[in-house]
Amino acid sequence: MSRKSDKTPKKAAPAATRKPASKKVAPTAPEVDVAPLDLATLRTRIDGIDRHIQELIAERAQFANQVGKAKGKLAAAVDYYRPEREAQVLRRVVDRNDGPLNDEVLVRLFREIMSACLAQQEPLKIGYLGPEGTHSQQAVYKHFGHSIHGLPLSSIEEVFQEVEAGHADFGVVPVENSTQGTIQSTLDMFLTSKLKICGEVELRVHQHLLSRGGRIEDIERVYSHPQSFAQCKAWLRQYLPKAEKIPVGSNAEAARRARSSDDAAAIAGISAANVYGLKSIAGPIEDRPDNTTRFLVIGRELFPPSGNDRTSLMVFIKDQPGALYHVLAPFATHGLSMNRIESRPGHTGLWQYAFFIDIGGHVHEEAMRRALDELDDYAQEVKVLGSYPVAIA
Numbered sequence: 001m002s003r004k005s006d007k008t009p010k011k012a013a014p015a016a017t018r019k020p021a022s023k024k025v026a027p028t029a030p031e032v033d034v035a036p037l038d039l040a041t042l043r044t045r046i047d048g049i050d051r052h053i054q055e056l057i058a059e060r061a062q063f064a065n066q067v068g069k070a071k072g073k074l075a076a077a078v079d080y081y082r083p084e085r086e087a088q089v090l091r092r093v094v095d096r097n098d099g100p101l102n103d104e105v106l107v108r109l110f111r112e113i114m115s116a117c118l119a120q121q122e123p124l125k126i127g128y129l130g131p132e133g134t135h136s137q138q139a140v141y142k143h144f145g146h147s148i149h150g151l152p153l154s155s156i157e158e159v160f161q162e163v164e165a166g167h168a169d170f171g172v173v174p175v176e177n178s179t180q181g182t183i184q185s186t187l188d189m190f191l192t193s194k195l196k197i198c199g200e201v202e203l204r205v206h207q208h209l210l211s212r213g214g215r216i217e218d219i220e221r222v223y224s225h226p227q228s229f230a231q232c233k234a235w236l237r238q239y240l241p242k243a244e245k246i247p248v249g250s251n252a253e254a255a256r257r258a259r260s261s262d263d264a265a266a267i268a269g270i271s272a273a274n275v276y277g278l279k280s281i282a283g284p285i286e287d288r289p290d291n292t293t294r295f296l297v298i299g300r301e302l303f304p305p306s307g308n309d310r311t312s313l314m315v316f317i318k319d320q321p322g323a324l325y326h327v328l329a330p331f332a333t334h335g336l337s338m339n340r341i342e343s344r345p346g347h348t349g350l351w352q353y354a355f356f357i358d359i360g361g362h363v364h365e366e367a368m369r370r371a372l373d374e375l376d377d378y379a380q381e382v383k384v385l386g387s388y389p390v391a392i393a
């Protein structure tokens, strides 16, 4: 498997994430303006700004409501949701950002505003791999904000089923981890599912050792999901070499079990500590500080281009010399970059493989359409799994 960085350059600044040189710093930059003021004056200023922000949020919510009405009388919240528009709004937030808050923080704030605006119609129902307190739940909130109705489900398969059945509007499933690689059960679901990928979320994953007791040296049993054990292998070898390692279905389940005694612990995200009444006795403990999990948002339809999109394909190639080479060549010819290729047994016959390929671009764009047309001679089957906005901050 190979995968290029997801940080696609901003339109106006092809050199990585640099801001355009012409961009002006706002004349009211806080450190210049507020430094000499006393506490009472500063708080009065903040009160005034808060009032202004609140008025603007209310005004924005009214316009969003009108936009909802302009879309006509639609059946459900899912019909009002426009991921491509949300991605454009958030990219503009990032482009405008001159600090002091970082891109991730600002995107989170604006995401919550849009989430609340959309929920005026009705909150979206989002299925994810539960129970509550998992990294999947965090990914749901990162992508959809908190004004949604989360449905914690017991397996990745169930997430697909609930979206297919229409009980959930969208589902969020993990697909790869930067330390551990692909979550194969997710890719395998696409062999038979008709669902479309309509978004991706990248979540920096921090693992903690959670326990109801206080000391690492007292821990004799550690519960966690196998993926999380693998992400903390070196730390466990160094600090808990003798403790029994017990794999369970999710980190939240691990946290639930760790509640039983002081000599038990779970490896899980910090949010599980709050949900299950544990405390972090060590953390973050993942071996790689950039440990990141990528999630896919699955839904029932394909959305229009946002201007910076990725397309995921599943391709079965013909059994003939050079077939894979010929399947990949049209993307290069049409200037489309490939971010990832992965093969899985195709379940169509012995030694038949499905190739999962991620390409920069959207199927409604000319270059992608032409490249796809040219695959036909060497591909037995090409399935577009989805075209969706590249993850933002």
Ligand SMILES: O=C(O)C(=O)C[C@]1(C(=O)O)C=C[C@@H](O)C=C1
Binding pocket: 064, 067, 068, 080, 081, 082, 083, 085, 086, 089, 113, 114, 115, 117, 118
């Ligand atoms: O622009 C729209 O179509 C809206 O419905 C407004 C809005 C927003 O708050 O900006 C809300 C929900 C959509 O998912 C996208 C954007």
